[in-house]
Amino acid sequence: MKHIIVYIEPKDASSLKRTSYEALTAARSIAGDAQITAFAVQGNEQALSTAGQYGVHSVVLAKHELLSGYSSTATAEAIAQYAQSVSADTIILSGNASGKEIAPRLSVKLKSGLLPDCIALSHDGGLKATRPVYAGKAHITVEAISAHAIIALRPNVFTAKQEDSVSATISSFAPTLEAKHAGVKVTSIVKNEGRLDVAEADIIVSGGRGMKGPEHFPIIEQLASTLNAAVGASRAVVDAGWRPHGEQVGQTGKTVSPSLYVACGISGAVQHLAGMSSSKFILAINKDKDAPIFKVADYGIVGDVFEVLPVLDAKLKAMLHS
Amino acid sequence: MNILVCISQVPDTTAKIQVSGDGISIEKAGVKFILNPYDEFAIEEGLRLRERFGGTVTALTVGSETSKEILRTALAMGVDKAGIVKTDATLDSFNVSENIANYAKSIIPDIVIFGRQSIDFDSSGMAPMVAEMLDLPSISVVSSWSIENNAIIAERDIEGGKEVLSCTLPCVISAQKGLNDPRYPKLPDIMKAKSKPIEEIAPSHGASLVSLTSMALPSSKRVGMIVGDSEAEITSIVTALHEQAKVI
Numbered sequence: 085m086k087h088i089i090v091y092i093e094p095k096d097a098s099s100l101k102r103t104s105y106e107a108l109t110a111a112r113s114i115a116g117d118a119q120i121t122a123f124a125v126q127g128n129e130q131a132l133s134t135a136g137q138y139g140v141h142s143v144v145l146a147k148h149e150l151l152s153g154y155s156s157t158a159t160a161e162a163i164a165q166y167a168q169s170v171s172a173d174t175i176i177l178s179g180n181a182s183g184k185e186i187a188p189r190l191s192v193k194l195k196s197g198l199l200p201d202c203i204a205l206s207h208d209g210g211l212k213a214t215r216p217v218y219a220g221k222a223h224i225t226v227e228a229i230s231a232h233a234i235i236a237l238r239p240n241v242f243t244a245k246q247e248d249s250v251s252a253t254i255s256s257f258a259p260t261l262e263a264k265h266a267g268v269k270v271t272s273i274v275k276n277e278g279r280l281d282v283a284e285a286d287i288i289v290s291g292g293r294g295m296k297g298p299e300h301f302p303i304i305e306q307l308a309s310t311l312n313a314a315v316g317a318s319r320a321v322v323d324a325g326w327r328p329h330g331e332q333v334g335q336t337g338k339t340v341s342p343s344l345y346v347a348c349g350i351s352g353a354v355q356h357l358a359g360m361s362s363s364k365f366i367l368a369i370n371k372d373k374d375a376p377i378f379k380v381a382d383y384g385i386v387g388d389v390f391e392v393l394p395v396l397d398a399k400l401k402a403m404l405h406s
Numbered sequence: 407m408n409i410l411v412c413i414s415q416v417p418d419t420t421a422k423i424q425v426s427g428d429g430i431s432i433e434k435a436g437v438k439f440i441l442n443p444y445d446e447f448a449i450e451e452g453l454r455l456r457e458r459f460g461g462t463v464t465a466l467t468v469g470s471e472t473s474k475e476i477l478r479t480a481l482a483m484g485v486d487k488a489g490i491v492k493t494d495a496t497l498d499s500f501n502v503s504e505n506i507a508n509y510a511k512s513i514i515p516d517i518v519i520f521g522r523q524s525i526d527f528d529s530s531g532m533a534p535m536v537a538e539m540l541d542l543p544s545i546s547v548v549s550s551w552s553i554e555n556n557a558i559i560a561e562r563d564i565e566g567g568k569e570v571l572s573c574t575l576p577c578v579i580s581a582q583k584g585l586n587d588p589r590y591p592k593l594p595d596i597m598k599a600k601s602k603p604i605e606e607i608a609p610s611h612g613a614s615l616v617s618l619t620s621m622a623l624p625s626s627k628r629v630g631m632i633v634g635d636s637e638a639e640i641t642s643i644v645t646a647l648h649e650q651a652k653v654i
Contacts, residue, residue, distance in 0.1 A: 141488040156534070159544060181564040185546050188531035190502060194539035197615035198499060200529045212619065217527050221423035222432065225623050230615040239565075267543030268573045271559065276566040284565045287643050287653070309654065329549070330423045330563060335419050335525055335582055339432055344653040355419045360625070367643065373632075380627045382651065383643050387635025399644045404654065 085118045085211060089167055091158040091159075091177035091318070092135060092143070099134055103178035103237070104349060105244030110237055111176050112247075114207040122252065123166055125159050126309045129254055136252035138244065139358030140183045143252045146201070146259050150266040155362040156185035157237065158266045162259040169257075174211065179236035197228025200236045209374040211235075219335040219358030236268040239283070240341040241362065282333060285314035288363075290333055292318040292356075294349020294370060294389055298326035304348060310400050314339070316360075318350050334359035352377030358393045369393065407461035411452040412506055413445040413480060414538070415473045418527040425621050431496070432621070441476040444521025446588040447581035452519050453484050454586065455553070461516075462486045466509055468502045470494045474604055482591030488602070493609040498616045505609055506532070507539035512552075515646035520580040524546045530580070537578035544578040545571050549585055563633035581601050 090111045092104035111120050122135040122143045132143045152316035155334045161188065167175060172181075175190060177199050191198035203223075204214040212227050213235060228234075266347040282288050289308040291301055301315070308315045317327040319334050333340055335355040351354060352368070352375055359367070361380055368381040371388050378384045385392050418648035419424065426433040452463040465480035467473050468491040469588060483508040491505040518540075523530035530546065537544035545551075549568075551560035557577040561568050562582065593598070623626035631646060646654050 155539075160538075172630065181547070181562070185534050185544065188499075188503075188529075189532035189538040191531070191615070192503070192535050195615070198529070198531055198535075199616065202529055216423075216624070217621070218417065218432070218523060219419075219425045219528060222425060222621055224430075224618055225620045226616050226618050226620075229617045230617060251571050262543065267577070268545060268571050271570040273564070273567060273569050281566045283563075308597050311649070330581075332583075338627050339528075344647070344651070353420070353423070360627070365647070365653050366628070367647065378632055380626060380628060381630065383646060384632035385635055385640060385643060388633060391634050392640065395635075395640050396644070398652065399637075403644050403648055 085114070085116065085172050085207070087121070087170055087172040088115055088118045088174040088176060089163065089172045090120060090122045091163055091175065091183070092122045092124050092132070093182070094124070096129040096131065097128055098130050100131055101126070101178070103180050103239045104190040104242060105138050105178050107178050107237055108135055108140050109297070110242045111207060111246045112139045112308045113212060116207065117236045121172070123163060125162055132254050133251040135144045136250045137246050139247040141250060141252045143259050145254055146257045148259050148261050148319050150261040153270050154183055155206070155268045157189065157268060159262055160186045160189035160193060161261060161265045164190055165193060165259045166257050167382030172234050173231065174235065176235045176237065178239055180239050180330065183236050187234050190234045194232045194234070195230060196232045196234050197230045198236070199226055201227060201238050201242045202235055203238050205235065216362065219339070220361050221354070221358055244344065252374060276290050276391065279316035282331060282338050282340050284318045286338060286342055287311045287313035287343045287346070288316045288333070289346040289348065289349060290314045290316035290318065290361070291321060291348050292350030293320045294351070295321070300390070301327065303390070307393055307397050310397050310404070313346070347377050348393060350377055351375045352380065369396070407455055407459040407517065407584050408462060408513060408515045409452045409455050409463045409467050410510055410518045411448050411463060411480070411485065412446065412518065412520050412532070413465055413467050413476055414442045415439050415467065415469055415476045415523055416442045419443065421511040427622060430618050430621050434621050439472065440525045441479050442521050442563065444523060444525070444581060444583065445586045447484065447583060448519040448521045449480050450586045450588040450629045451581055455517065455615040456520060458648065463579070464489060464513065464538035466491070466506060468493065468497065468505050468609070473636065477604050478599045479591065481602045482593070482596040487605065489605040489607055491607045493624070495611060498614045499527070499529050499614055501534065503532055503539060504612055506536050508610060509607055510540055516575050518578040520578070522582050533578050533580040540578070542577050544571060546580045547582045548579050548581040615640045
């Protein structure tokens with residue numbers, strides 16, 4: 085490994101997305117003597133220069149009119165052209181919604197091995213990545229056997245580590261793009277106002293069939309509000325129409341890795357466990373002490389959710405206010 | 407409209423996964439294999455396009471003889487043609503994409519539809535890879551869309567919201583759960599599908615770009631503090647979340 089490119093995205097005028105900081109930190113952890121360059125297609129100077137705080141002091145900003153108004157195709161083409169111009173051999177990016185479109189295209193453009201959804205990287209005697217398969221029921225170790233490797237990281241798994249307060253220097257790059265590279269245009273972006281998304285939240289409070297009906301979800305929402313958490317749901321609950329698809333956690337829903345996952349009235353079907361077992365800590369509340377959810381839980385309360393949750397909420401409030 | 411739907415066969419979502427003796431694959435004995443759940447939405451979308459615009463829906467898979475089962479399901483649901491790139495070899499996603507792209511080049515579809523990801527290897531890379539190989543635009547994880555005069559407007563979930571995107575045909579999309587309500591095949595159609603022809607396509611085996619070196623069950627290192635529902639016990643959990651896990 086000689087030169088790593090990390091694709092970074094701005095969050096606002098002064099910072100990058102957390103997933104970009106995670107990617108920068110991951111790159112540092114495997115770089116050894118390799119050079120690292122952060123690469124962006126948008127963002128102002130202040131936001132981009134924060135890459136320096138994560139130990140990457142060189143940022144390249146691609147400038148081209150076809151890069152505004154997002155198109156994963158144009159972004160992928162710009163990254164590929166830059167990678168070739170500096171003979172980079174490794175590209176790291178977050179496997180978020182845009183990364184999941186960019187990384188496979190890079191793999192084809194550079195004829196390079198795609199290592200998606202990585203949850204761990206190691207670099208002794210060649211770069212190896214670990215990732216979950218079968219929705220987390222198994223893990224595999226993979227390596228690229230091509231000249232380049234494209235590494236997409238599962239969001240929220242790698243810890244972003246701030247190293248110093250040095251700003252990065254920013255230089256620009258002019259890719260050669262044609263209309264065919266901008267085949268997809270963003271018409272609009274609608275933010276989920278006031279609602280945290282399970283894919284982004286640091287804490288998730290999920291309800292399952294044990295909640296007995298949509299009318300009881302305010303208890304879940306209350307607990308989520310106390311913890312500043314997102315509301316999640318099991319497949320049974322979504323299939324029954326109690327909650328929207330966007331909240332479904334599991335094999336056919338979203339895969340999440342929050343710091344704390346609170347499972348309320350969820351028995352822990354294998355499909356559900358698959359979507360949340362990479363959470364850092366799991367708290368389960370269920371009246372059945374033999375429920376499979378307790379086998380993966382760090383903390384468990386055996387009891388009726390309707391009795392436990394109000395007490396838990398009050399105790400948490402007291403703790404957070406003290 | 408010439409519609410290509412790409413589908414895959416995966417272990418049932420309830421299957422218990424165990425690593426086989428070779429250390430790089432799963433034990434297949436006792437595992438029920440099904441049509442990838444997201445691919446049902448892809449097939450349904452293809453059928454609805456045909457109902458609206460006319461044309462042909464072709465279902466394609468890459469796999470061994472047993473993968474023909476999911477093509478029978480697709481035929482029973484109503485696709486016109488079914489094809490299998492037949493191989494017993496384990497291909498990486500690049501090789502599978504190459505085989506799909508090669509086939510697509512032979513039928514020149516107006517649209518290629520995938521499920522958002524196959525629930526075995528979960529890479530969700532196939533749709534953009536095939537699109538790149540065919541030099542086409544792609545929109546992944548589509549949760550709702552409309553199509554008028556060859557122009558597509560599609561909505562998809564992104565972190566913290568939704569994104570509305572537009573592109574024109576020909577293109578590649580991948581279907582999210584909730585895009586539609588897939589039809590159940592009727593018994594007579596299931597019977598008829600058994601005797602319909604399935605085209606066998608010879609695979610091309612390019613060099614692999616990724617090597618799978620090991621597979622293992624995840625190790626769970628959990629604290630395992632399970633308590634009852636008394637107020638004191640609930641308080642002990644809250645304290646542990648704060649002091650031990652440090653998550654609140």
